[in-house]
Amino acid sequence: MRPHYPIATRRLDNGLRVVVSTDHSVPTVAVNLWVGVGSRHERPGRTGLAHLFEHLMFQGSQNVAEGEHFAALLAQGAQMNATTWVDRTNYFELVPTGALELALWLEADRHGRLLPALTQDNLDNQRDVVKEEKRQRYDNMPYGTAYAELTSLVFPEGHPYHHTTIGSMDDLDAASLTDVRDFYTRHYRPDNTVLTLVGDVDPDDGFALVAKYFDELTSADVPADRPLAEQLPPLTEPGRIEKFDHVPSDRLYLGFRLPHGGSDDFIATEIAFDLLAGLATSRLYRRLVRGDQLVTHVSRNTGARVDGTSMGALILDVAEGVAVEQVEQGVGEQLRRLATEPPTETEMAAAFADVERWWLQSLAQPDERADVIGGHTLLYDDPDHLNTYLDRVQAVTAADVAASAAAWAQPESAAVVIYRKKEN
Amino acid sequence: MVQPRPVVPLAQPWEFPTAERHVLDNGIEVLLYNRPGQHITSTRVLVPTPIAVEPRELEGVATMVARTMDEGTRSHTADEMAELFEIDGIAYGAGYGARGLTLETEATAAKSAQGWALITECLQEPAFPAEEVSRHVGQRLSEIEHEAAAPDMRAAKECAATFYDQSSRASRPAGGTADTVRAITAEHCVDFHSRWIRPEGATVVVAGEFDAMRTLRELNATLGTWQVDTAAPQDDSLAALVAPGATRVRFAHRPDAVQTELYLGSLGPDRRVAGGWAPYPALSFALGGSPNARLDAVLREEKGYTYGFRSAFRPRHEGGMFIVSGSVRSDVTVEALELTLQILDSAGEGFTEEETTAATDFIGKTAPARYATADAVADEAAMLRSNGLGTEFVSSYLEQLAGLRAADLDAAWAMWADEPRTIVLVGDAEAHADGVRALGIGEVTVI
Known part of the structure; x- marks a missing residue:
């Protein structure tokens, strides 16, 4: 639809x-x-x-x-x-x-x-x-x-x-x-x-x-913006921040550079992150939450950015008594697996069906429609994005997802932030 | 040339969409809201067993049942169920509130019948595999810790614990406490489900663009086949009881907190209150519904103490609460609490016609937009149904709202202004508890 x-x-x-x-x-x-x-x-x-x-x-x-x-x-x-x-x-x-x-x-x-x-x-x-x-x-x-x-x-x-x-x-x-x-x-x-x-x-x-x-509004006589920045490559020596804090459980964040917004490459990374952590059938959920039970909750976000490089993140709440390192290793295995073992037809169908539903549901609201139109017109000169996005998502193949994971979402290019629970 | 300010014509009258009512073969009530142009169909299934029927020592078992009904059935494993939902893009959720179990799906119109088939499987034949229940118990225990660490959630929990009598289920979290959740096993879920999750009295709400006859046929072929053979137990649950006595102040200590969460609760009306419901949303708006409302006009726009204060009347099935909440810079904790109480006290001196009109205009005129989507219609219908009301309630209170004057707000406020109040603060108690005590507003307990 x-x-x-x-x-x-x-x-x-x-x-x-x-x-x-x-x-x-x-x-x-x-x-x-x-x-x-x-x-x-x-x-x-x-x-x-x-x-x-x-x-x-x-x-x-x-x-x-x-x-x-x-x-x-x-x-x-x-x-x-x-x-x-x-x-x-x-x-x-x-x-x-x-x-x-x-x-x-x-x-x-x-x-x-x-x-x-x-x-x-x-x-x-x-x-x-x-x-x-x-x-x-x-x-x-x-x-x-x-x-x-x-x-x-x-x-x-x-x-x-x-x-x-x-x-x-x-x-x-x-x-x-x-x-x-x-x-x-x-x-x-x-x-x-x-x-x-x-x-x-x-x-x-x-x-x-x-x-x-x-009509009567005018623009200043100076440029509003500079040219957009170049795409940054994935991190080669990613940084780490680890701290003890007043938090209810240990939490692991992984951050990645992603392709700039508006590109088909970015859409492929969106699907890759969905398949990792956006669904109940996603690989990290199946393996770490349902299977090994190392993690109580996993989520992902991918935010399109216009100025050369976008950002993606994986966020995992570590189960009581489990070492963060074990979780980090488990995530790394699944990131490598997505690069080498492309998603199945069923995984791709589920990812697309999920995008289709939430996209149509959010567009049901006129204010959300206006937001999508305004945003894509301003940043990407693409006022028709709300009508074409699902076609672009459906054009993403399993091989695209694997290639995208290999290029952008590997453990050696992940910045890491770890919050550890401070015992009182 | 700057154009003159436009004059706004009168808005068109509006009514909540009307439901088509039916009954399935097994007695489940059906409410259909046909919403042309909506691509997604929203479904809510209500099973009206009050949460108060849970055994005291196993509180949270109803929530656990809601969360694990889809984690494996007699026909499919947990993983297969997830795949069956997701291959068709069906979003599924289930939760347990004071009035019962709610299951919901969002699906494209073409896939909604598949969603009803899967919901029926969850209701009819859940397996409650031990490993899935224990996993969800672990997740709920983690969630309890996360709730305690978030200032706003901590405040709401402490307020209920203090405001309601300890004999009342409403004084404790719907999802259970760590002690009761830890005790829950798969057998408890099987038992609760077989005893209490039944089609008698259940309602299904469907909102979207559909053919009503076909929808009914598909509902009958799915939810209409849900049967439970055993006799229904009696529900002797108690209404929420308010703890008697003077204002109580609870200060939850959070060392070095840079802000203090203020949370004030007092007895409020339910939707069937004498005099009608309409004045209450208007009072909420006038006190804490916008940056110009009384609380934010002082605490945010004049003083800059807060990002924003909110007030709301929260009706239950019987009775309800009036809640005022917001967080303030730590060093103005005492002053902000005093100002908040002064603003609430001065509400008794009366509201202006201007405030009344601003509130009634806002609430009345936003209604068409608030209920523009299938999911908003389904949510409102399901919530009202669980309180024994139909969506005619919305149209009728909006009609009452349009005729309200300041005197109506004053009269409504006067009915509830002197009810028992609980005040919770979450912040640096070491620094500020003495200051709060010095206000002389009630006994202060640091927790």
């Missing part, structure tokens, strides 16, 4: 890319803006700035008072938020059809006229809020900093992906009003933004409304 969502695209004279995907089944429109700025654009000493900036976008703009963006949209039944990641910052709301125009007006004001409302008080308050977010989500959680440590091993010092989006406390403290003003001028601009509408609006009406509110 393949989705066939309609896609219509337009570029305004100021460079803003607009995508409309019409669906009249529910009286709502998902409004989604992807801005091409994320933590990879931060300079040394100012990590966390892209995310801190995302918070400031809710503190008012030239014609919108502090708190009014939330209040005005919530009162119309909008569900909204924003997120920051390595490659982008996105802003989105799902609104009843009648509130579409208000949402566009509010978005145009903050995406084009934020600076008059930016104050030292707002910056100081949201800096405090972000520091609490960091403490809540990372510093005060068991294993909360492991992923940042793994990332720092996978990408070398000075690489745009070496640090994580939340940044460091010192850098957050150092961010000045001048920093955030310059950041806005440099990165928040129509030629660095994709605006997607999904839902109860026809393409021509959608384009006209977007033009009405966004």
